[in-house]
Amino acid sequence: MDQEKVIVIDFGGQYNQLVARRVRECNVYCEIYSYRTDLEQIKAMNPKGIILTGGPNSCYEADSPTYKKELFEMGIPVLGLCYGAQLMQHVLGGKVEKAPVREYGKTEVFVDTTSGLFSNVGEKAEKIDFPKIKLDDHESDTNKTTCWMSHFDYISKMAPGFRAVAHTADCPVAAAECVDKKLYAIQFHPEVLHTVEGSKMLYNFVRNICGCAGTWRMDSFVENTIKEIREKVGDGKVLLALSGGVDSSVAAGLISKAIGKQLICVFVDHGLLRKDEGDEVEAVFGENGQFDLNFIRVNAQDRYYGKLAGVSEPERKRKIIGEEFIRVFEEEAKKIGAVDYLAQGTIYPDVVESGLGGESAVIKSHHNVGGLPDFVDFKEIIEPLRNLFKDEVRRAGLELGIPEKLVFRQPFPGPGLGIRIIGEVTADKVRIVQDADYIYREEVDKAAAEYKKEHGVEAPWMPNQYFAALTNMRSVGVMGDERTYDYAVALRAVRTIDFMTAESAEIPFEVLQTVMSRIINEVRGVNRVFYDLTSKPPGTIEME
Ligand code: XMP
Secondary structure, eight states, rough: OOOOOOEEEOOTTTTTHHHHHHHHTOOOEEEETTTTSSSHHHTTTTSEEEEEOOOOSOOTTTTOOOOOOGGGGGSOOEEETHHHHHHHHTTTTTTEEEEEEEEEEEEEEOOSOOOGGGOSSSOOOOOOOOOTTOOOOOOOOEEEEEEEEEEEEEEEEEEEEEEEEEEOOSSSEEEEEEGTTTTTSSSOOSSSSSSTHHHHHIIIIIISOOOOOOOHHHHHHHHHHHHHHHHHTTTTOEEEEOSSSHHHHHHHHHHHHGGGEEEEEEEEEEOOEEEEEEEHHHHHHHHHHOOOSSSEEEEEHHHHHHTTTTTTOOOHHHHHHHHHHHHHHHHHHHHHHHOEEEEEEOHHHHHHHHTSSOOOOOOSOOOOSTTTTTTOOOOEEOOOOTTOHHHHHHHHHTTTOOHHHHHHHOOOTTGGGGGGBBBBOOOHHHHHHHHHHHHHHHHHHHHHHHHHHHHSSSSOOOSSSEEEEEEEEEEEEEEEEEEEEEEEEEEEEEEEEESSEEEOOOOOOHHHHHHHHHHHHHHHTTEEEEHHHHHHTSOOOOOO
């Protein structure tokens, strides 16, 4: 890609992807590479700037991650963050030691002198329009700003040629610079939101110091990618498994704009989707939708219910659902015959988490359509979203005209409602959970919209994922004058950033009451509604 680029060198910090996302928010393209990446390889990428991330080690210890001194001598601007800042000082002849006081959390930083990095930062800042940055009105005379600190080592002596530009109560060098060599070091984390003006500091670095023009925009990404796909595929055929999720939908939109009917999308409706979801996907991508492509919908509900009959063990259910998907897809692929390309909706976090970029441990394999390549007859895989973060995928989706409802869809597990129905899955239980879930989402969305309209901000309880599940419990109730013996629905709503840990969301009680009464009145077969208060851990977000 012929694109101005900043390289993020990853030293194992937990915020590495966040650094890259913040840079991209400045309309600058960036990629993450491990500190093990060879200097020649980095040079060959011709970066406009380099950012060194934080990391858990002490740079003065023998086995700690490090980098060659030459990195700082190429004339390319380098910004070190936390561990990266310490490493820069250490390698260039400064001194890093265990700090007398460990700093952790929100901390006031005093900016002592003017510096390009802190241009328009702090209480003396002039009001200017930075993207996504809001400046409050300040009357105070001191120039300070709030940042997020997390370190036990500190820079006790700066390397020759550097000057300190900021300090905190416990840290004499909170930021340092050597303008002549374009080297900058920040002890805190500008990438996390707790550093109130962190985005502005990163903007100052990539746009002003590195001189990036800010050409990374989703409209040009969409336009360029369509061109690239068209050139690459020529008159070949592309096959894509469309799940209805955000990533595969955006991939389908992009490829169809490039090559039209040469794209064949197979959409397997396994009968475990949310209410009306299959039809919604068909409305967008099917014959009467807005995209020009070959859309094959396989209605495999009965097949799935047949396979799942009598099975209640969660892992077994997951396995059956996964295997059946491969089988259905295989049958379709056989009908289609050989294709030139298999397309996948892999996105950048998949790439980084599979250990292909950065320093993160291998969390999952990046083939998000596991197993498909084994039997589909194709020459090459294409992954048009491989360089995008999720929010960028969403913006690309909007550029392509994919409806907001689909673009902002909340995460939905591959095995679908199969793991939201505890115990055996039947068509009737699917109907119950679909209807209850629909009511729940409708009421939560309505209450959230009302809150936003009234207060001008998102509701503090707004969950990141919320759904209804069906417990396998039946209990006695009374409705009208009749005794009932029906199922209990469990409502789940969590607030989370990374989906690895989560808290139960404090949905207002009156909203829950409305949901409860609507579900009991409108969904046949339910006579009790529970709200799940469990956090993760010890619970998981899904029920199975
Ligand atoms: P858990 O239940 O593990 O869920 O706390 C964490 C997040 O992952 C989603 N999830 C899945 N996604 N296939 C998927 O594609 C799966 O088998 C699967 N299981 C859980 C879940 O919805 C939540 O967002």
